[in-house]
Amino acid sequence: MSFNINDYKQIAGSNEIEEIKLVAGRLEGVRMHNVNSTPSGGGVAEILARLIPLLRGIGIDATWDVIRGSEDFYQVTKAFHNALHGEKINLTDSMFEIFEHYTNLNLDLFDKEADCYLIHDPQPVGLIRKRSVSPASKWIWRCHIDVSRPDESIWGFISEDIEKYDATVFTMPEFSRPIPVPQFLVTPSIDPLADKNKELNGKTVMQVAEKYDLNPERPIITQVSRFDRLKDPIGVIKSYKLVKKRMDCQLVLAGGGAQDDPESCGVLDEIREAAGDDPDIKILELPPFSDIEINALQRASAIILQKSVREGFGLTVTEALWKGVPVIGSAVGGIKAQVINGVTGYLIYSIEGCAHRIEELLRDPEKGKTMGRNGKELVRSRFLITRHLKNYLLLMLALLKTLNRDLFERQIFMLSA
Numbered sequence: 001m002s003f004n005i006n007d008y009k010q011i012a013g014s015n016e017i018e019e020i021k022l023v024a025g026r027l028e029g030v031r032m033h034n035v036n037s038t039p040s041g042g043g044v045a046e047i048l049a050r051l052i053p054l055l056r057g058i059g060i061d062a063t064w065d066v067i068r069g070s071e072d073f074y075q076v077t078k079a080f081h082n083a084l085h086g087e088k089i090n091l092t093d094s095m096f097e098i099f100e101h102y103t104n105l106n107l108d109l110f111d112k113e114a115d116c117y118l119i120h121d122p123q124p125v126g127l128i129r130k131r132s133v134s135p136a137s138k139w140i141w142r143c144h145i146d147v148s149r150p151d152e153s154i155w156g157f158i159s160e161d162i163e164k165y166d167a168t169v170f171t172m173p174e175f176s177r178p179i180p181v182p183q184f185l186v187t188p189s190i191d192p193l194a195d196k197n198k199e200l201n202g203k204t205v206m207q208v209a210e211k212y213d214l215n216p217e218r219p220i221i222t223q224v225s226r227f228d229r230l231k232d233p234i235g236v237i238k239s240y241k242l243v244k245k246r247m248d249c250q251l252v253l254a255g256g257g258a259q260d261d262p263e264s265c266g267v268l269d270e271i272r273e274a275a276g277d278d279p280d281i282k283i284l285e286l287p288p289f290s291d292i293e294i295n296a297l298q299r300a301s302a303i304i305l306q307k308s309v310r311e312g313f314g315l316t317v318t319e320a321l322w323k324g325v326p327v328i329g330s331a332v333g334g335i336k337a338q339v340i341n342g343v344t345g346y347l348i349y350s351i352e353g354c355a356h357r358i359e360e361l362l363r364d365p366e367k368g369k370t371m372g373r374n375g376k377e378l379v380r381s382r383f384l385i386t387r388h389l390k391n392y393l394l395l396m397l398a399l400l401k402t403l404n405r406d407l408f409e410r411q412i413f414m415l416s417a
């Protein structure tokens with residue numbers, strides 16, 4: 001499958017598209033191979049599903065593969081993920097052994113030849129040990145998570161592999177690390193033409209709301225997220241309950257799982273218990289690729305919440321802002337790059353603060369609409385897939401055609417505006 005870059009002219013502007021074509025012309029036929037740990041569920045899969053066909057549409061031979069694993073491996077990688085995000089986790093020797101076992105298994109299976117490899121997040125980081133499959137190739141480690149305060153034993157463990165890469169990519173300046181590998185800063189993006197984000201007519205939005213027993217005449221507050229403790233769904237319910245004492249509203253917690261996230265069932269039980277028997281709390285377990293439904297739920301909402309305890313970027317915030325919906329989000333990770341306090345939504349620090357801001361926007365819907373309009377323009381200028389595509393093209397150009405690694409040693413380069 002490939003997409004036509006010209007379809008994005010109207011939204012991103014002709015200049016952006018011409019620049020992309022110019023850089024792509026220098027990279028025609030380049031083989032770029034991406035590897036991550038889940039084919040669906042979560043932001044990385046969401047981005048790859050759109051970027052790969054777009055790269056192919058401009059002449060890059062882009063491919064995408066998912067590493068193999070099973071329950072014990074994903075338990076370990078989820079614990080590592082949480083520990084890298086700064087959570088206190090009890091790490092055992094057997095966890096490191098399991099990680100090594102699956103890394104070796106994936107190394108045995110790995111024979112993909114390419115000019116450039118983009119390896120996403122810690123789960124497949126060890127694939128760099130197979131760089132001999134294409135000796136002249138360049139390897140990039142793309143970190144999507146907040147590693148600003150990592151558990152040092154995990155960071156030390158994966159650093160042995162990270163330091164073998166030719167370059168690394170982080171999302172936010174504060175996520176960058178003191179490592180002897182060039183670091184590039186690239187923010188993620190949404191695709192405005194994807195089912196998840198394209199314009200929907202009012203009828204479709206109504207139909208989805210009614211399907212989930214939501215009353216479109218009453219305010220809807222929504223958080224769309226994997227059922228993950230770091231997304232703080234319980235905190236969302238507590239904030240809603242504070243608001244509900246004083247104002248009418250409905251709460252949607254829409255989520256699902258991901259192949260590499262074994263915690264969602266347990267978290268879902270905790271959410272159900274916290275919600276109790278309130279008929280105005282809708283807990284929606286959505287299957288993968290429920291894109292139109294999520295799009296409609298976001299559009300039907302007066303406010304989108306993203307009350308994460310830790311966050312890489314938070315594509316759900318970008319998706320909401322693009323739809324002109326204000327976002328109330330925790331002041332963590334990439335949410336801070338998107339929620340400009342008082343302009344595109346509100347940054348919050350507590351359950352009470354979240355409730356206070358929800359009430360404020362429910363009392364003044366015009367303010368929410370203005371913030372939503374600001375949010376859409378912020379996304380248009382910074383977080384569209386076309387900008388993301390251009391950043392990756394420039395990075396490949398630097399690595400494959402011009403980069404003298406010594407020049408880039410110990411430096412951080414901001415590719416995203």
Ligand code: UDP
Nearest residue numbers: 042043044046225226255256286314315316
């Ligand atoms: N998402 C989804 N179904 C769900 C929950 C989330 O399609 O049940 C999507 C959501 O719309 C967004 C992505 O998964 O595109 C989540 O990305 P984000 O960066 O917010 O968080 P992550 O899951 O990567 O931590």
